[in-house]
Amino acid sequence: MNRPGSFFLAAALASLFVTAPARAQDKLEIFSWWAGDEGPALKALIDLYSKKYPGIQVINSTVTGGSGVNARAVLKTRMLGGDPPDSFQVHAGQELIGTWVVANRMEDLSDLFKSEGWTAQFPKGLIALLSARNGIWSVPVNIHRSNVMWYVPANLKKWGVSPPKTVDEFLATCKTLQGKGVQHPLALGENWTYNHLWESVALGVLGPEDWTALWTGKLKFNDPKAVKVWATFAQVLEFANPDASGLSWQQATDRMLKGDAAFNVMGDWAAGYMATTLKLKPGEGFGWEASPGTGGVFMMLSDSFGLPKGVKHREAALKWLRELGSKEGQDTFNPLKGSIAARLDSDLSKYNAYLQSAAKDWKTSKVVGSLAHGAVAPEAFASQFGTVMEIFLASKNAEAAANAAQAIADQVGLGK
Amino acid sequence: MRWRKHTNQIIGFLVVLPSILLIAVFVYGFIGRALWASLTDWGKDPSQALALNPVTRFIGLQNYRELFTGFIDGRFRQDMVSTIFFTVFFLAGCLLFGLLLAILIDHKPRGEALFRGIFLFPFALSFVVTGTIWRWLLQPGGGVNALPTLVGLRPATFDWLTSRHQVWRFDWNDLPVIIGLLAALTLAAVAVVARRAQRRRRAVGFALASAAVLGLAVGVAPGWRPLPFPELHGFNLAFIGIIIAAVWQMAGYTMALYLAGLTGIPEELREAAVVEGANDWQLYTRIILPLMAPITLSAMIVLGHISLKIFDLVFAMAGPDNAWTDVPALLMFITTFRGNQFAKGAAIGIILLVLVAMIIVPYLRSQLRKGVRE
Numbered sequence: 147m148n149r150p151g152s153f154f155l156a157a158a159l160a161s162l163f164v165t166a167p168a169r170a171q172d173k174l175e176i177f178s179w180w181a182g183d184e185g186p187a188l189k190a191l192i193d194l195y196s197k198k199y200p201g202i203q204v205i206n207s208t209v210t211g212g213s214g215v216n217a218r219a220v221l222k223t224r225m226l227g228g229d230p231p232d233s234f235q236v237h238a239g240q241e242l243i244g245t246w247v248v249a250n251r252m253e254d255l256s257d258l259f260k261s262e263g264w265t266a267q268f269p270k271g272l273i274a275l276l277s278a279r280n281g282i283w284s285v286p287v288n289i290h291r292s293n294v295m296w297y298v299p300a301n302l303k304k305w306g307v308s309p310p311k312t313v314d315e316f317l318a319t320c321k322t323l324q325g326k327g328v329q330h331p332l333a334l335g336e337n338w339t340y341n342h343l344w345e346s347v348a349l350g351v352l353g354p355e356d357w358t359a360l361w362t363g364k365l366k367f368n369d370p371k372a373v374k375v376w377a378t379f380a381q382v383l384e385f386a387n388p389d390a391s392g393l394s395w396q397q398a399t400d401r402m403l404k405g406d407a408a409f410n411v412m413g414d415w416a417a418g419y420m421a422t423t424l425k426l427k428p429g430e431g432f433g434w435e436a437s438p439g440t441g442g443v444f445m446m447l448s449d450s451f452g453l454p455k456g457v458k459h460r461e462a463a464l465k466w467l468r469e470l471g472s473k474e475g476q477d478t479f480n481p482l483k484g485s486i487a488a489r490l491d492s493d494l495s496k497y498n499a500y501l502q503s504a505a506k507d508w509k510t511s512k513v514v515g516s517l518a519h520g521a522v523a524p525e526a527f528a529s530q531f532g533t534v535m536e537i538f539l540a541s542k543n544a545e546a547a548a549n550a551a552q553a554i555a556d557q558v559g560l561g562k
Numbered sequence: 563m564r565w566r567k568h569t570n571q572i573i574g575f576l577v578v579l580p581s582i583l584l585i586a587v588f589v590y591g592f593i594g595r596a597l598w599a600s601l602t603d604w605g606k607d608p609s610q611a612l613a614l615n616p617v618t619r620f621i622g623l624q625n626y627r628e629l630f631t632g633f634i635d636g637r638f639r640q641d642m643v644s645t646i647f648f649t650v651f652f653l654a655g656c657l658l659f660g661l662l663l664a665i666l667i668d669h670k671p672r673g674e675a676l677f678r679g680i681f682l683f684p685f686a687l688s689f690v691v692t693g694t695i696w697r698w699l700l701q702p703g704g705g706v707n708a709l710p711t712l713v714g715l716r717p718a719t720f721d722w723l724t725s726r727h728q729v730w731r732f733d734w735n736d737l738p739v740i741i742g743l744l745a746a747l748t749l750a751a752v753a754v755v756a757r758r759a760q761r762r763r764r765a766v767g768f769a770l771a772s773a774a775v776l777g778l779a780v781g782v783a784p785g786w787r788p789l790p791f792p793e794l795h796g797f798n799l800a801f802i803g804i805i806i807a808a809v810w811q812m813a814g815y816t817m818a819l820y821l822a823g824l825t826g827i828p829e830e831l832r833e834a835a836v837v838e839g840a841n842d843w844q845l846y847t848r849i850i851l852p853l854m855a856p857i858t859l860s861a862m863i864v865l866g867h868i869s870l871k872i873f874d875l876v877f878a879m880a881g882p883d884n885a886w887t888d889v890p891a892l893l894m895f896i897t898t899f900r901g902n903q904f905a906k907g908a909a910i911g912i913i914l915l916v917l918v919a920m921i922i923v924p925y926l927r928s929q930l931r932k933g934v935r936e
Contacts, residue, residue: 215883215900219895219900222612222899222902226612244608248608249609249610249611249612250614336881336883337884388721388724389703389721390724392702392723525901525902526605526611529897529901530634533634533636536637536886537636540726540885553633554634557634
């Protein structure tokens, strides 16, 4: 055997294992699903961090996929394998608490909230959503609104209709529009956007108290009131495009903008897409209204970052979390992302017309949490809700869907 | 001389030892781990699902029972039905087109090598690339649907991947009867073949077995209903697009298999047939096709296990959330990594493994026996 050769091979192999952790102290790995249209906002945050801490190298681990569908799967394999990223993006509320906090994998951030004075800076309702088991578990970066209906003001004027305020008005308006040649007045996209539409319809039918009661287990899914949600949802779907499941949410929004459809119910990241990516002027290029029947209610979701137990660069991660919760960090990130700051003292002059109106609503409306975006229900329920939706779409049977939803709620112990 | 032989054996053993160890741990070890996980309640309690050291309890076959008879697992049952339909059409398509292409090329047309390359090329792509291409082609508003407009016709209106139509529907509760009838039919077919081959005792045996199974299917099975409510399953038309893409990719590979077989047929045989006055049709149906039987079997095994495990093609074409194009492998992924139901995900994985083993193991056994005989 060739001795020197094998020696070099062994040395080379060994160096592979040795060099990696040598400069471990000055790195920070952040894990998120912000890419594409949402990438520039994350980059601005990272730039701000690098300016403040030039010695720390930021590793931006992004896994694409709307609403984090793919990122969450990757995150789980990493956490199960004992390789947690230093800080990861997660929807504030049950998506974090029901999966990671109950499994005892997160660090309590109560002390950070106290030392930074955040308990006074964030609204009480939001802190309540972030809290469980006597701890606060993540730092909210932004607030999005789920129950928004978008339209093009010029198009509505052309068709001679005004944006509907109630569910019944919405159905009547759609009927009128069909008479004027708009085949599918409501633009809808791939599967998760069905769930998104459903929660706006449900909030419109049930109202904020009953909506919240669903998630605390006080109102059953097979209660006649909740069954009515599905019946109304079926009527709404009559006006949606049949090829929805082949479209991304952006493509669905495009249909509304092009005038193939009149309305699009989507979260207010759509405003970021239309204002930042498509360079449309809020109020002129696109208009908005709370989705039918939900005026005065703010269905919220929030992206937040937590600190897993046992990370490699804890100090750097804490610095990152401090920046996320700071006024400067939130006002850097949110105007680009197309969301509003979770803090109540943000500088509104930096935001566009839509976001200013959303910030005003955020302070004055009744706040409820979103199902499709992880605020009110644990993942085990949210992921199986997709199956309920399919049962409904296949059978259009409100009773069957309601019973299936209740079966899953019982199985995952919703509200317990 | 003796010690020499011995050291050879030892060296031989040492050389294969790493691979034995790696396979024992990373294949069979993990199969065992997944089997064990599928018999526990891992994931039912959210506080243990993703804990650093999850505490799980042994619950026997409950996960399997839920999958086949549970109220909220209808999606799994539809996926099983879909995967059977997909496998049948995918196999039929690949074998038919593969054989046709092979026969065409076997006639040695001009530019034979070029055509062979063109037909084989899709096989070199990954399923993800194939899926993305066909996803674009099958958009309802363009691509394939726009083809008729080239010759001045109206565009086609089939929804392809977004279709929500289902045909050949049956109640899941009738499944025991259906399986029984199919089994009886298969046994009867074997009996007829044996009768033709003049093996009377075998024929009588299989005929009796067939009659017995038929009796069970008609007499006993209707009384056994897995679900307390009717649940309709069938063939989702959204799968047509996926079958087209899969056949497009794998037909060239099947062609290559058949071509290898065709070139292996001695020229004398063909000449003899032609001298005897056989025309082309007879040559193929009476001489060449029967000789291709082992190739067909091999192709069915290779294609069959691809189709049962299919994941990436569907993921790229229709995404993981479109229940109308869902397959068990995708559901396993979603159940495990989105729903945190690790035990149930493992159970789906084991069911897939059993299905694939049902195809592979008899083949391996027959191959091994052949090897020993030779």
